[in-house]
Structures are given as structure tokens and as C-alpha cells.
Amino acid sequence: MTLDERKARVLRAVVEEYIETGMPVGSRVIAKRYRLGVSPATIRNEMADLEDTGYLDKPHTSSGRVPSDRGYRFYVDELMPKKKLTADESRAIESLFRTKMRDVVSFLREVVRVVSETSHYLGFVLGPDCESVTFRSIHILPASSEKALLVLITDIGFVETCLIESDVPSEELAGISEMLSRNLTGVTMDRVADKAYSLLKEETSRYAMIVDQVVEFLRSVTMSEGERLYVGSPVNLLNLPEFRDVERLKGVMAAIESNGILKAILTRSHDETSPTIRIGVENEDESIRDISMVYGTFSAGSTEGKVGILGPKRMDYSKAVAIVSMLEDRLSGYFARNR
Amino acid sequence: MTLDERKARVLRAVVEEYIETGMPVGSRVIAKRYRLGVSPATIRNEMADLEDTGYLDKPHTSSGRVPSDRGYRFYVDELMPKKKLTADESRAIESLFRTKMRDVVSFLREVVRVVSETSHYLGFVLGPDCESVTFRSIHILPASSEKALLVLITDIGFVETCLIESDVPSEELAGISEMLSRNLTGVTMDRVADKAYSLLKEETSRYAMIVDQVVEFLRSVTMSEGERLYVGSPVNLLNLPEFRDVERLKGVMAAIESNGILKAILTRSHDETSPTIRIGVENEDESIRDISMVYGTFSAGSTEGKVGILGPKRMDYSKAVAIVSMLEDRLSGYFARNR
DNA sequence: GGTTAGCACTCTCGGGAGCAGAGTGCTAAA
DNA sequence: TTTAGCACTCTGCTCCCGAGAGTGCTAACC
Numbered sequence: 001m002t003l004d005e006r007k008a009r010v011l012r013a014v015v016e017e018y019i020e021t022g023m024p025v026g027s028r029v030i031a032k033r034y035r036l037g038v039s040p041a042t043i044r045n046e047m048a049d050l051e052d053t054g055y056l057d058k059p060h061t062s063s064g065r066v067p068s069d070r071g072y073r074f075y076v077d078e079l080m081p082k083k084k085l086t087a088d089e090s091r092a093i094e095s096l097f098r099t100k101m102r103d104v105v106s107f108l109r110e111v112v113r114v115v116s117e118t119s120h121y122l123g124f125v126l127g128p129d130c131e132s133v134t135f136r137s138i139h140i141l142p143a144s145s146e147k148a149l150l151v152l153i154t155d156i157g158f159v160e161t162c163l164i165e166s167d168v169p170s171e172e173l174a175g176i177s178e179m180l181s182r183n184l185t186g187v188t189m190d191r192v193a194d195k196a197y198s199l200l201k202e203e204t205s206r207y208a209m210i211v212d213q214v215v216e217f218l219r220s221v222t223m224s225e226g227e228r229l230y231v232g233s234p235v236n237l238l239n240l241p242e243f244r245d246v247e248r249l250k251g252v253m254a255a256i257e258s259n260g261i262l263k264a265i266l267t268r269s270h271d272e273t274s275p276t277i278r279i280g281v282e283n284e285d286e287s288i289r290d291i292s293m294v295y296g297t298f299s300a301g302s303t304e305g306k307v308g309i310l311g312p313k314r315m316d317y318s319k320a321v322a323i324v325s326m327l328e329d330r331l332s333g334y335f336a337r338n339r
Numbered sequence: 340m341t342l343d344e345r346k347a348r349v350l351r352a353v354v355e356e357y358i359e360t361g362m363p364v365g366s367r368v369i370a371k372r373y374r375l376g377v378s379p380a381t382i383r384n385e386m387a388d389l390e391d392t393g394y395l396d397k398p399h400t401s402s403g404r405v406p407s408d409r410g411y412r413f414y415v416d417e418l419m420p421k422k423k424l425t426a427d428e429s430r431a432i433e434s435l436f437r438t439k440m441r442d443v444v445s446f447l448r449e450v451v452r453v454v455s456e457t458s459h460y461l462g463f464v465l466g467p468d469c470e471s472v473t474f475r476s477i478h479i480l481p482a483s484s485e486k487a488l489l490v491l492i493t494d495i496g497f498v499e500t501c502l503i504e505s506d507v508p509s510e511e512l513a514g515i516s517e518m519l520s521r522n523l524t525g526v527t528m529d530r531v532a533d534k535a536y537s538l539l540k541e542e543t544s545r546y547a548m549i550v551d552q553v554v555e556f557l558r559s560v561t562m563s564e565g566e567r568l569y570v571g572s573p574v575n576l577l578n579l580p581e582f583r584d585v586e587r588l589k590g591v592m593a594a595i596e597s598n599g600i601l602k603a604i605l606t607r608s609h610d611e612t613s614p615t616i617r618i619g620v621e622n623e624d625e626s627i628r629d630i631s632m633v634y635g636t637f638s639a640g641s642t643e644g645k646v647g648i649l650g651p652k653r654m655d656y657s658k659a660v661a662i663v664s665m666l667e668d669r670l671s672g673y674f675a676r677n678r
Numbered sequence: 679g680g681t682t683a684g685c686a687c688t689c690t691c692g693g694g695a696g697c698a699g700a701g702t703g704c705t706a707a708a
Numbered sequence: 709t710t711t712a713g714c715a716c717t718c719t720g721c722t723c724c725c726g727a728g729a730g731t732g733c734t735a736a737c738c
Contacts, residue, residue: 250577338486
């Protein structure tokens with residue numbers, strides 16, 4: 001499963017050339033642009049071998065070669081150089097952490113925007129999951145004569161709020177919140193609503209109005225799994241020749257938007273090496289078999305989230321890895337600081 | 340500028356047929372499908388007249404007619420039937436208001452989603468603007484030993500939160516928030532940060548740490564103009580024949596995403612009739628001259644927001660108007676209830 | 679034996695040519 | 709005023725051809 005020196009250099013040249021141009025690459029270009037010191041004919045022989053062993057494909061009998069999924073895989077595993085981000089790119093990413101974000105949701109949206117922008121592909125973030133996030137405290141604040149504001153804070157600094165109807169006097173609201181906070185601290189979010197209900201059920205008669213609303217709020221926070229996934233804008237994909245065909249774009253978009261698919265993949269994966277790379281067929285799901293993704297994990301308190309990039313198979317893996325690695329690091333730091 | 344009875348019927352038939360099929364429509368189809376009681380030849384004469392007066396266009400010398408922007412305009416002004424939403428459509432919209440939303444931002448995002456879905460075009464919402472939203476109250480809650488949570492509530496029920504560093508004891512935090520709330524209530528959001536600063540500057544020495552952060556938070560809330568515009572996913576547009584050409588889609592997407600454009604149009608417009616319809620060239624901005632938009636205004640407290648639909652010129656205006664009208668109404672109601 | 683030049687072969691892509699189909703405009707008759 | 713008829717126009721499709729790019733193979737070369 002290993003390749004001799006020269007074959008490896010040819011494969012690398014083909015992959016990099018193809019990543020850059022998007023057009024099948026011929027022996028001529030390789031010989032000219034990548035100084036391997038041999039003639040096109042020799043390159044042709046090597047390419048034929050690489051095709052036999054499955055590292056390269058031919059779109060048709062007689063046009064240049066294109067890396068196969070296996071070829072990309074070998075490239076990212078063995079040949080790919082470690083690219084550094086340009087000053088501009090790292091500045092764009094760092095700026096995320098310099099300006100204070102008001103809440104985690106807008107922060108993660110902003111992360112997605114920056115990832116899409118610097119990678120020129122499609123960025124996404126999967127937020128930490130509820131099952132391992134725990135309750136820290138709840139506050140019930142009087143908001144007007146008939147309204148109160150519920151404010152929930154979790155251990156990783158997520159804040160959720162909700163306006164409810166309430167005519168309960170503010171001292172009693174404070175009492176309830178204090179009691180809930182005291183008893184629920186450390187409980188995981190998926191169990192918090194039930195636990196709150198049992199704590200509050202004796203009070204039901206006195207504060208019936210707000211008890212239901214508080215429990216419903218806690219439940220809805222847990223349920224809002226759907227909102228964990230943030231995906232960037234697909235404008236960048238429109239510039240890629242592989243998405244000239246609207247149908248293909250539609251397929252990918254549908255898959256991503258259907259939301260379940262990407263999330264399932266990301267939550268299922270407990271991966272080995274730091275940024276995970278999924279190339280074409282390596283993706284479980286049919287609908288994204290002709291694109292690639294690069295994603296990594298960041299830790300947020302007791303749990304973790306994912307950040308990644310979706311792009312064509314001929315994506316600039318090296319840069320994608322650099323971006324994802326940097327974000328894994330910075331995001332973990334961010335959540336550690338903001339606990 | 341008026342049309343005789345039969346010309347009007349022909350124009351209406353052409354517009355509706357074109358909206359439905361997206362293909363240039365010929366005299367034959369009109370005669371067959373729309374019982375006007377005359378032959379294709381007569382229709383042809385009428386169509387020729389309509390072309391002379393600028394209501395119809397011909398893509399090329401000898402193919403069917405297509406409505407011109409002026410034709411669409413006449414159609415929406417004079418000919419368009421008032422469509423009712425189907426049961427499914429109104430149910431989808433009503434469901435927005437039945438399930439309790441946790442915060443205004445996710446609520447508006449959800450509105451955008453539903454609008455896109457029921458219209459099959461691209462929905463958008465422009466939230467109320469800061470200059471006319473006023474401050475209601477602020478709370479500074481202890482969140483952990485070195486953190487505090489700022490919670491800001493505005494008169495229309497918008498809630499913004501932010502975690503800050505703080506080692507100030509909770510009683511004093513309560514004192515500060517109480518003082519701020521008392522003095523700032525009713526102040527418009529664009530002036531609140533400065534006012535807060537002058538209120539707090541005497542305390543600067545004692546609570547230097549948090550004073551700056553509070554002021555910065557208030558300032559950033561005002562600044563977050565950029566987040567006021569919510570735009571749906573453009574997947575629906577991919578299904579339209581007019582966006583088969585990727586370039587066109589790219590143009591529109593870029594214009595929308597650049598954010599300033601759409602917002603400028605919406606904030607500038609103080610329109611006459613309830614749902615405003617902008618057809619093709621009627622749009623000020625070059626980049627959206629070949630699409631149409633239908634949007635309306637909803638009131639939120641002392642200020643207002645916009646909700647609308649972006650689609651091809653041959654969009655189903657009648658349905659778009661129905662959707663927008665319904666939302667103008669419901670959203671105004673929603674913000675009135677949730678003050 | 680590995681490397682290279684040469685050459686025949688294959689396949690795509692772009693530009694006509696030709697043809698069916700759809701639709702028009704005009705004319706003349708009802 | 710309406711309509712039938714007909715010549716005309718323009719598109720879209722298919723087929724065909726030639727140019728160009730690239731390959732695989734063979735035979736010569738170092």
C-alpha cells in the first residue's frame with residue numbers, strides 16, 4: 001500500500017494540480033510545471049500504474065488523470081504539506097475571539113461565517129449537546145406588570161431566555177429561582193425539566209401560572225436540538241466548477257438543510273486523529289458522496305462540539321486542516337475561559 | 340393608461356399562464372385554456388397591441404409573449420385576484436404563533452423559514468431598529484465566582500445577554516442594576532450606552548471592572564445593526580428555471596448577502612399601500628433588477644419591522660401578497676402581546 | 679532495464695448544417 | 709370586426725466534422 005518515491009511525487013503533483021485547476025491533468029503539464037526531471041512519456045507510465053492501483057481515474061479514455069478518492073486519501077495521509085495560514089486568514093479567525101460576543105449563538109454563527117469566508121467553502125459548527133451540558137442556575141426576573149423573564153445559564157455559559165406571563169410578586173419569583181438553582185445545579189440538561197417539575201409540583205396550586213411555563217421552557221431548551229447545527233452560506237460553492245450543475249448543488253443543499261444528516265454523521269463520529277477528513281465515498285450518507293469534509297472537535301466544559309468545512313473533493317485540504325486545527329484550539333480555549 | 344375589457348383579459352391570461360409555466364405563451368394556448376370566446380388570430384392581434392403599448396415582450400421575433408415589467412405592474416394593480424391561503428399554508432403560519440418562542444431572534448429566524456417554505460421563494464425579515472426601541476431594564480446576575488451575566492430587556496421584549504468578568508458581590512450587582520434600570524427606562528437604545536456611562540462614571544473607581552463591560556455591552560447591542568436582517572435559505576430558488584444559470588443566482592445571492600443593499604431598500608421605503616410590490620426595474624438596486632419583492636410592515640412597540648418575499652418576476656404575486664398580509668397582521672399582534 | 683521519442687488512436691469540444699416545431703404577422707375572406 | 713390560411717422566422721435538437729489534447733504502445737536509446 002506504499003508507493004515508490006517517484007510515483008508518490010507524480011501523485012502529489014496530479015492532486016495539487018487538479019486541486020488548483022479543476023481540470024484533468026495530463027503528463028505534459030506535470031513534466032513542465034513540477035520538475036521531476038523526467039519526460040512526459042515516463043510520467044505517462046507512472047500515471048498508468050497509479051491508475052491500475054486505483055490512485056487515479058480517467059474521466060474518459062483519453063484525457064488527463066483525476067485523483068480517485070483513494071488518491072486523495074493517500075495524498076492527505078502521506079503527501080500533503082502542512083500549510084500555514086496567511087496573516088490575513090489568521091487575523092480573520094483571531095478577530096472572532098477579540099471582540100466580545102454577546103451570546104453563544106451569535107458567536108457560533110459568526111464562527112461559521114468566518115470559516116466559510118476564509119476557506120472559501122462551506123463552514124459549519126455543531127454546538128455542544130444537551131445530554132452533557134449541565135444546569136448552573138435559573139433566574140426569574142420581573143419584566144413588566146404581567147411578564148417575567150426566565151434566564152437559564154448552563155455550565156458552559158450558554159444562556160437561554162424566555163418571556164412568560166406572570167403576576168407573581170418579584171420576591172416570590174426570586175424565592176422560586178433560588179430554590180430551583182440550589183437544587184438543580186449540576187443536573188444534565190436533558191433531565192432538568194422533569195426534575196424541576198417534581199420540585200415545583202407542590203407549589204403548583206400557588207403559582208400554577210408560572211410553574212407550567214417554567215417547565216415548558218426547560219423542556220423546550222432540551223428539545224432544541226435542531227438549533228445546534230449552524231451552517232454557513234453556500235455562495236462560495238457557486239463559484240466552483242463542480243457545482244455549475246444546479247442539480248448537484250441542490251442535492252448537497254438539500255442534504256445539509258435536512259439537518260438530520262450532517263448532525264448524525266458528526267455526533268456519531270468519535271474519531272482518531274485530530275482534524276477528521278472524509279473524502280467522497282468515505283461519507284456514510286449517499287447524498288454527500290461526491291463532496292469532502294474536514295472537521296474537528298473542540299471541548300466545551302464537560303462536553304464537546306464540532307467545527308468543520310464542507311467542500312468539493314478537490315478541496316484545498318491542507319488549508320482546510322489548518323483552519324480547522326486552529327479553531328479546535330481557539331474554541332476550546334474560548335469555552336474554557338467563559339465557563 | 341387603461342385597457343379595454345378584452346385586452347385586459349388577454350394580459351391577465353398571459354401573465355397567469357407565464358407565472359405558472361415559465362415559458363413564453365402563444366396565442367393558441369390562451370385561446371384554448373382561457374375561454375375568451377375568440378380565435379387565436381384575434382388573440383394575436385390583441386397581443387400585438389399589448390406589445391406595442393409595452394405590456395408584453397417577445398424574447399425573439401417569433402415566439403410567444405412574456406409579460407414586461409409594466410405588464411406585471413398592471414396585473415398586480417388591476418387584474419390580480421385576491422388569493423386566499425390554503426388551509427395548509429395558514430396552518431403553517433399560525434403554528435409560528437402557537438408554540439412559544441424562547442427569544443425574538445430565534446422567533447424571527449423561524450418566521451423567515453416558514454415564509455420561505457410556504458411561498459417557495461426566499462423569505463426575509465428586517466427586525467425593528469434600535470433608534471426607536473427603548474430600554475426597559477437591565478439585570479446583572481452572578482453567574483459564577485468570577486462571572487456575571489448581563490441581561491437587557493427592551494420595550495418590545497427583545498432580550499440580550501452577555502457574560503462578563505466580575506468579582507463584585509451579588510448585592511452590589513443588584514444595586515447597580517436597580518439604579519440603572521430606574522434611570523434608563525424609556526431611553527432609546529441608541530443613547531442608552533452613553534447615558535449609562537455618565538450614570539456610572541462616579542462609581543468607576545469602585546467597580547471599574549464591570550462598568551466598562553456594561554457600557555461596552557450596551558454599545559454593542561446598539562451597534563448590532565447587522566443582525567437585524569434575517570434571510571431564508573435560497574434552496575427554493577434553485578428549483579426555478581430562471582435560476583438555472585448559476586451566474587444569475589450568484590448575483591442575487593451576493594446582493595442579498597452583502598446585507599447593506601436589502602436593508603437600505605427596506606429602511607428607506609415608507610410606502611403607501613400595505614404590501615409593497617417591487618417588480619424588476621422598479622428596484623433601485625442594479626443587482627436585483629431582474630427579480631421582484633413583496634414586503635410589508637409590522638409594528639413592534641414604538642417602531643416597526645418588515646417582512647417579505649424575494650422571488651422571480653414571474654412570481655405568484657397573489658399568494659405572496661396573501662402571505663405577507665397575514666404576517667403583517669400576526670406579527671404586529673405578536674409584538675403587541677409580548678411587550 | 680529504465681527512459682524517451684514517435685506515432686496512431688481515442689475522446690471531447692465547438693462550430694456549422696439541417697430539420698421539426700412553435701408561433702407570429704399579414705392578407706383576404708366571412 | 710373576426711377568422712382562416714399561409715408564408716415566414718426563430719429556436720432547439722441532432723448529426724457531423726475537424727481541431728486539439730492526451731493517451732498507450734512500440735521501438736530506439738543510454
